[in-house]
Amino acid sequence: MPATVVVGLQWGDEGKGKTTDLLSDSVDLVVRYQGGDNAGHTVVLGGEVFKLHLIPSGILHPHITPVLGCGVVVNPKTLLDEMSALQERGIDTSRLRVSHAAHVIMPYHIAQDQATEARLDAEGLGTTRRGIGPAYADRAWRTGIRVGDLLDRQGLRHKLARILPGRNAMLHEAFGLPVLDLDAVHADAAACGERLAPHITDTTGLVQDALAGGQHVLLEGAQGTLLDLDHGTYPFVTSSNAVAGGACTGGGVGPRQIDRVIGVMKAYSTRVGSGPFPTELDDQTGRHLVERGSEFGTTTGRRRRCGWFDAVPLRSAVAVNSASSIMLNKLDVLSGLPELRLCTGYRVDGRDRHWPLSADELQRAEPVYRTMAGWTEDLGAVRRMSDLPPAAVDYVRAIEDMAGVPISLLSVGAERTRTIVRDPLGDGALAVRALTEQSAA
Numbered sequence: 001m002p003a004t005v006v007v008g009l010q011w012g013d014e015g016k017g018k019t020t021d022l023l024s025d026s027v028d029l030v031v032r033y034q035g036g037d038n039a040g041h042t043v044v045l046g047g048e049v050f051k052l053h054l055i056p057s058g059i060l061h062p063h064i065t066p067v068l069g070c071g072v073v074v075n076p077k078t079l080l081d082e083m084s085a086l087q088e089r090g091i092d093t094s095r096l097r098v099s100h101a102a103h104v105i106m107p108y109h110i111a112q113d114q115a116t117e118a119r120l121d122a123e124g125l126g127t128t129r130r131g132i133g134p135a136y137a138d139r140a141w142r143t144g145i146r147v148g149d150l151l152d153r154q155g156l157r158h159k160l161a162r163i164l165p166g167r168n169a170m171l172h173e174a175f176g177l178p179v180l181d182l183d184a185v186h187a188d189a190a191a192c193g194e195r196l197a198p199h200i201t202d203t204t205g206l207v208q209d210a211l212a213g214g215q216h217v218l219l220e221g222a223q224g225t226l227l228d229l230d231h232g233t234y235p236f237v238t239s240s241n242a243v244a245g246g247a248c249t250g251g252g253v254g255p256r257q258i259d260r261v262i263g264v265m266k267a268y269s270t271r272v273g274s275g276p277f278p279t280e281l282d283d284q285t286g287r288h289l290v291e292r293g294s295e296f297g298t299t300t301g302r303r304r305r306c307g308w309f310d311a312v313p314l315r316s317a318v319a320v321n322s323a324s325s326i327m328l329n330k331l332d333v334l335s336g337l338p339e340l341r342l343c344t345g346y347r348v349d350g351r352d353r354h355w356p357l358s359a360d361e362l363q364r365a366e367p368v369y370r371t372m373a374g375w376t377e378d379l380g381a382v383r384r385m386s387d388l389p390p391a392a393v394d395y396v397r398a399i400e401d402m403a404g405v406p407i408s409l410l411s412v413g414a415e416r417t418r419t420i421v422r423d424p425l426g427d428g429a430l431a432v433r434a435l436t437e438q439s440a441a
Contacts, residue, residue, distance in 0.1 A: 002211075002216075002257055002258060002259030002260075003211065003216075003217040003218070003219060003247075003251075003253050003257050003258050003259065004023070004027070004216070004217070004218045004219070004258070004259060004260050004261075004262065004430070005218075005219045005220075005221075005244045005247045005258055005260070005261045005262070005321075006019050006020050006023070006218060006219070006220045006221065006262050006264060007221045007224075007225065007242070007243060007244045007247075007261060007262070007263055007264065007321050007323070008221060008223060008224030008225060008242065008263075008264050008265070009224060009225050009263040009264060009265040009314065009317040009318065009321070009323070009326070010224045010225070010226055010265050010266065010269060010270070010310075010313075010317070011223075011224050011226045011227055011269070011270065011271040011272070011275075011277075012039065012222070012223040012224040012226075012227050012238075012242075012272070013224070013266075013270050013272065013295075013297070013304060014224055014264040014265050014266050014329060015264055015266065015327070015329035015330065015411060016041060016220055016221065016264045017040075017041025017042050017043045017052065017057050018042075018043060018044070018329065018411060018414065018416070019262065019264050019327045019329075019409070020041070020043075020056070020057045020058065020218060020220050021043045021045065021057050021060065021061075021416060022327075022409070022416055022419060022430075022431045023218060023262075023430045023431060024057070024058055024060075024061045024064060024218070025061070026216060026430040026431075027058070027064065027216040027217065027218040027430075028063070028064065028065065028210060028215035028216050028217065029058070029064065029065045029066075029067055029206075029207065029210050029215060029216075029217045029218065030056040030057065030058025030059075030064055030065075030066050030067065030217075030218050030219075030220060031056065031066075031067040031068075031069050031203070031207060031217060031218070031219045031220070031247075031251045031252075032054075032055075032056045032066075032067065032068050032069060032072055032219075032220055032221075032222065033069045033071045033072070033219050033220070033221060033246055033247045033249075033250030033251035034069075034071040034072060034221055034222055034223075034240040034241060034242055034246045034250045035072060035073070035132070035221070035222025035223055035238065035240055035242070036054065036072060036073040036074065036075060036105060036130065036131075036132045036135070036222075037053045037054040037075050037078045037079075037082075037105075037130055037132075038127070038128040038130050038132045038222075038238070039053070039222035039223055040052060040053045040297065041057050041220075042414075043057050043060060044414045044415050044416070045060055045416070048089075050086075050089075052082070053078065053082060054068070054072075054074070054075070054078055054079050054082055055068075055079070055082050055083070055086070055093075055096060056068070056220060057220070058218070059086060059091060059093060059095070059096060060091060062092060062095075064095070065095050065097060065206075065210075066095060066096050066097070067096075067097045067098075067099075067203050067206065067207065067251075068096075068097070068098045068099060068102055068203070069099050069102065069203050069204075069207075069219075069250045069251040069252055070099040070101035070102050070203065070204060070249075070250060070252065071102070071240060071241075071246060071249055071250015071251065072099070072102045072250065073102065073103045073104070073105050073131075073132055073135040073136060073139075073240075074098065074102050074103070074104055074105065074147055075104075075105040075110075075130065075131070076104060076105075076147075076150065076189070076192035076193070076196060077188075077192060078130075079098070079196070080192060080195055080196070083096065094198070096199050097199055097200075097201050097203055097206060098147055098196060098199045098200050098201070098203070099147060099200075099201070099202070099203040099204070099252075100146065100147055100148030100151075100200050100201060100202060100203075101146055101147070101148065101202075101203075101204075102146065102147045103135055103136070103138070103139045103144040103145065103146055103147075104135070104144070104145045104146065104147055104149070104150065104189070105130065105131040105132065105135045106131070106135070106145060106185070106189070107180055107185060107188075108134075108164070108167040108168075108171060108180055108185075109131030109132075109134035109135045109138070110129070110130060110131035110134075111131075111171055111175075111177055111180075112131070112134045112167075112170070112171065112175075113127055113129050113130065113131045113132070113133060113134055114129045115171070115174075115175040115177060116175075117129050119175070124274060125235060125236055125273065125274055125275075126236065126272070126273025126274030126275065127273070128273075132238070132239055133239040135239075136239035136240060137239070143163055145159060145160070145163075145189070147193075147196070147200055148200060149193075150189055150190065150192060150193025150196065150200075151193050151197055151200065153186075153190045153193075156186060156189060156190060156193070157182075157186045160182060160185055160186050160189070161182060164180060164182050164185065167180070168180055203252060204252030205252075207251060207252045207253060208252065208253075211253070211257055217251075217253070219247040219251040219253065219258075221242045221243075221244075221246065221247070222238075222240075222242065223238045223240075223242040224242055225242060225243055225313075225316075225317040225320065225321060226313055226317070227242055228241055228242045228243045228246075229241055229242075230243075231243055231316075231320050231356075233275050233276060233359055233362060234359065235359065236273070236274055236275025236276070236359060243320055243321050244258070244261045244320075244321040244322060244323075245320075245321075260324045260325070260427055261321050261322050261323045261324050262323070262324065262325055262326070262327060262408070262409075262427055263317065263318060263321055263323035263325070263326045263327070263403075263405075264326070264327045264329065265314075265326060265327075265328060265329070266293075266309075266328070266329050266330045266333075267309060267328055267329065267330050267331045267333065267334055267395070267399075268289055268293075268306060268307065268308060268309050268330070268333065268334065269306070269307045269308060269309055269310050270289075270293075270295055270304040270305060270306050270307070271304065271305045271307075272297050272302055272304050272305065273302075275359065276359055276362035276363040276365070277305055277307060278307075278310065278312075278343065278346060278362060278365045278366070278367045279307035279308040279309070279310045279341075279343045279367050280305050280306070280307040281306055281307045281308065285337065286306045286307065288336070288337065289306035289307075289333060290303060290304065290306050292332075292333045292335075292336075293306070293330055293333040308340075308341045308342065308343055308367070308369070309341075309342050309343065309399065310343040310367070311342055311343055311344055311399065311402040311403075312343060312344070312345060312346055312354065312355050312367075313355045313356075314399075314402055314403055315355070315402070315403070315404060316355045316356060318403050318404060318405055323403075323405050324405065324427060325405055325406050325407070325408035325409075325423070325426065325427040326400075326403055326405060326406070326407045326408065326409075327407070327408065327409035327410070327411065328396065328399065328407050328409070328410050328411065329411040330411060331379060331392060331395075331396065331410060331411065331412055332378070332379040332380060332411075332412040332413055332418075334374065334375075334392075334395070335374075335375060335376065335377060335378055335379055336374075336376055337374040338373075338374045339371060339372070339373065339374050340371070340372045340373070340374050340395060341369040341370065341371055341372070342369065342370045342372065342395075342398060342399070342402075343367040343368065343369055344368055344369065344370050344402070345367075345368035346362075346365040346366065346367060346368065347365070347366045347368060348361050348364050348365050348366070349364065352368075353365065370398070372391070372394060372395055372398065373391040373394070374391060375389035375391040375392050377389045377392075379392065379412040379413075380412055380413045380418055382412055382420065383419075383420055384420060385410070385420055385422055388420075396410065406422070406423060406426070406427075407422060408421070408422055408423045408426055408427040409421060409422070409427075409431055410422060419431065
C-alpha cells in the first residue's frame with residue numbers, strides 16, 4: 001500500500017489538520033515528518049475543538065498509530081503535557097510512537113532562541129521562540145541530543161557534560177543570561193526519557209513494516225512550502241523541509257512509496273511572523289478575513305496577517321511538491337465580500353517578475369490583480385459544487401486553472417462534514433468514507 005503526503009502550499013496554517021482528520025478513516029498510520037511545537041493543527045471533531053501542537057492529529061482516532069518521525073524536533077516536556085491534556089479529555093495516547101532518532105529541544109535551545117529574537121527586536125525573524133532553529137542547528141552541527149539518548153542516563157550525562165559548557169559560555173557572554181546547571185538539565189531530561197520510554201522506537205522500521213504489510217500511511221507536514229528552509233522566502237522561513245520531499249527523510253519512506261501528494265491551501269493568504277507578504281491587507285477586508293476566519297495561531301495565539309490569494313508562488317509550490325490534487329479551505333470566509341482579487345503577477349522595480357524572488361525583491365513586489373465578483377450567500381450547508389453561488393464556482397475554477405492540478409476537496413466550514421468532494425473516484429475517495437459515516441451518524 002503506497003503512502004499519502006499532506007503538505008501546505010502557502011505560508012502554513014492552511015488547514016492541514018482538517019485535511020488529515022478528513023482522510024484519517026482511510027489510513028492506518030499518521031506520521032509527522034518535520035517541525036516541532038512551533039506549529040499547530042486545529043481539528044473540530046464531534047463538536048469538540050482540539051488544538052494539537054506536536055502530536056499528529058491521527059491521535060484522535062483509535063484505529064490510527066500516530067508517529068513523530070526522525071525529522072521532528074521534540075520538546076519532551078511539551079509532548080508530555082500535550083499527552084496529559086489529551087488523556088484528560090478521554091483520548092488514548094498509548095498508541096503514540098516517537099522516533100529514537102528525532103532530536104530533542106533542550107533548555108539552552110529555547111534560551112538562545114528567545115535571547116536572539118529579543119536582541120534583534122523589530123528585525124527578528126518572528127520565530128515562536130521555542131528553540132526550534134537552534135535544535136535543528138545542533139543537529140546539523142552533529143552536537144544534538146536525540147530522543148533515544150534520553151533512555152541512557154549515563155550516556156546522556158556524558159554528552160551534556162561535553163555540550164553544556166559551550167552553550168553556557170554563549171548564553172552568558174553573548175546574552176548575559178545565567179548558566180544552566182548540568183545536574184538539573186540532566187535530571188529533567190532523564191525523567192522525561194523514563195516517561196516517554198514506552199513510546200520511543202525505530203519509527204522508520206515501523207513505517208516500512210506497515211507499508212510492507214499493506215497498511216496505508218499518511219505523512220503530514222507542519223508548516224507550508226513558502227516557509228520551507230530551501231524553497232521558502234529565506235531567511236523568513238522555518239528550520240526544516242516542509243515540502244513533500246521532507247516526508248521521505250523525516251518520515252522514513254522512499255520516493256516511490258509515495259502514491260499521492262495532497263496540497264492544502266486557503267482561499268486567501270495568511271502569514272504569521274515577519275517576512276514579505278505582497279498581498280497583505282491592512283484594511284476592513286483584512287479585518288473581515290481575520291474575524292470570519294478566526295485567524296489566530298493555534299500554538300502562539302498570534303494574529304495572522306491576511307491578504308488576497310497569491311497565485312504567483314502557486315505553480316512553484318505545486319511543482320516542487322509534485323502535488324496530485326488540492327484541498328482548498330475556508331472558501332466560506334469570503335462570503336459577504338462584494339469583490340475579490342486574485343494576485344496573478346508581480347512587478348518589481350517596474351518589471352514583471354515571477355517566482356522565486358529574493359526576500360528583498362519580494363518586499364518591493366507590487367501585486368498585479370485580477371478582480372472577480374464576490375457573493376453574499378452562506379456556504380456552510382453546501383455539499384455539491386453545483387450548489388455554490390456562480391461567483392464562488394468561478395473563483396474556485398480560476399484558482400484551479402492557475403494551479404494546474406484539480407481541487408479535489410473544498411472546505412466550507414471547520415467541521416469535517418462541511419466539505420465538498422469533487423472527485424469521489426480520485427484523491428477525494430479517501431474522504432468519502434469519513435463523510436458518509438459521519439452523515440449517517
